[in-house]
Amino acid sequence: MTPQLLVIDDQAQIRQFLREALGAEGYAVETAGTGDEAVTRLTETIPDLVLLDLRLPDTSGLDLMREIHRQFPSMCVVMMTAFGEIETAVKAIKAGAFDFIPKPFNLEQLLHVIKRGLETSRHARELYTLRRQGDSYLHSPGIVMSTAPAMQDIYETVRKVIVGDKTTILIEGESGVGKDVLAGLIHASSPRSAESFLEINCAALPEKLLESELFGHEQGAFTDALHQKPGLLELAHRGTLFLDEIGEMSLTLQVKLLRVLEKQTFRRVGGVQDISVDVRLISATNRDLSRMVAEGAFREDLYYRLKVIPLLIPPLRERPEDIPALADHFLRVYNLQFQRNFEGFSAGATAAMAAYAWPG
Incomplete structure (x- = not known):
């Protein structure tokens, strides 16, 4: 399905530019020039993501974002900011915005933020819909609770470690076992649950862009740093930062991350000022980090800093007792998504799922 975007900006030329540029990238784009017009658009079509200017002629972007989230709690909102509005943009993120993009736009950066926002919000929308339907499986945020003994041991460990809310956690397991879901559960169960839970895939970005995403940058730090x-x-201060695929991080960035864990401070790219931060780091990997340490591909000191609490999620093929509950969960998800009413699985389908050697 084509992702639906809503652009809210009072400048016609910006609306036109984004309609054309994002349309060329395969997005369906609607626009609104005022808060009232945006509210009307939202009653007609529910977008997958909203690009919202901080300043509108009839309301503030912050107030409109709060109204959007009142109606659509899982809606992904990206704020658009002019020069000099960075502090307000940070407030918007703390109030629930997914991210912000400064004007004039760097199209590559904008497309990256949109892609990341759509990926993050897709699962959240599905879960919110299920909760509204009263789905009994989802008493925890985004997780079908496993009955496997190995997973019960993990849950017991989580219950013990969430009290010490600065303790780093390393989640290991094959791709697809639900490392991100477990990270979200840990955050939601911790004393930091009222603060931000931010995540990034270290394998998805080149080194320089990953560095900028993690540490931020000062104006003029590099060519496109306008x-x-x-x-x-910085944005996860007092909350949780989830670093997925930590094994893909370069040795250069590993040194900078180690400093954060040791000193609780960092510097933006191009900056000279130390910034103090209070953040819990949860990392995840599908690689054998101990082997990478032995091969010199991962820093030993960082490895032990990240692995204060190790959690190893076994693949589904090693916990077949979870297959029926997971199958039923996803049947409900896709019944809602595609407006179907399948009631269950045949005996043959159930047997096939039980016999399959699930990767992850």
Whole structure:
């Protein structure tokens, strides 16, 4: 399905530019020039993501974002900011915005933020819909609770470690076992649950872009750094930062991350000022980090800093007792998504799922 975007900006030329540029990338784009017009658009079509200017002629972007989230709690909102509005943009993120993009736009950066926002919000929308339907499986945020003994041991460990809310956690397991879901559960169960839970896939970005995303940058730090930008470490202050695929991080960035864990401070790219941060780091990997340490591909000191609490999620093929509940869960998800009413699985389908050697 084509992702639906709503652009809310009072400048016609910006609306036109984004309609054409994002349309060329395969997105369906609707626009609105005022808060009232945006509310009307939202009654007609529910978008997958909203690009919202901080300043509108009839309301503030912050107030409109709050109204959007009142009606659509899982809606992904990306704020668009002019020069000098960075502090307000940071407030918007703390109030629930997914991210912000400064004007004038860097199209590559904008497309990256949109892609990341759509991926993050897709699962959240499905879960919110299920909760509204009263789905009994989802008493925890986004997880079908496993009955496997190995997973019960993990849950017991989580219950013990969430009290010490600065303890780093390393989640290991094959791709697809639900490392991100477990990270979200840990955050939601911790004393930091009222604060931000931010995540990034370290394998998805080249080194320089990952560095900028994590640590932020100062204006002029590199060619496209037209404005100061806080990084995820700064935005996750008092909350949780989830670093997925940590094994793909370069040795150069590993050194900088180690400093954060040791000193609880960092510097933006191009910056000279130390910024103090209070953030819990949860990392995940599908690689054998101990082997990478032995081969010199991962820093030993960082490895032990990240692995204060190790959690190893076994693949589904090693916990077949979870297959029926997971199958039923996803049947409900896709019944809702595609407006179907399948009631269950045949005996043959159930047997096939039980016999399959599930990867992850």
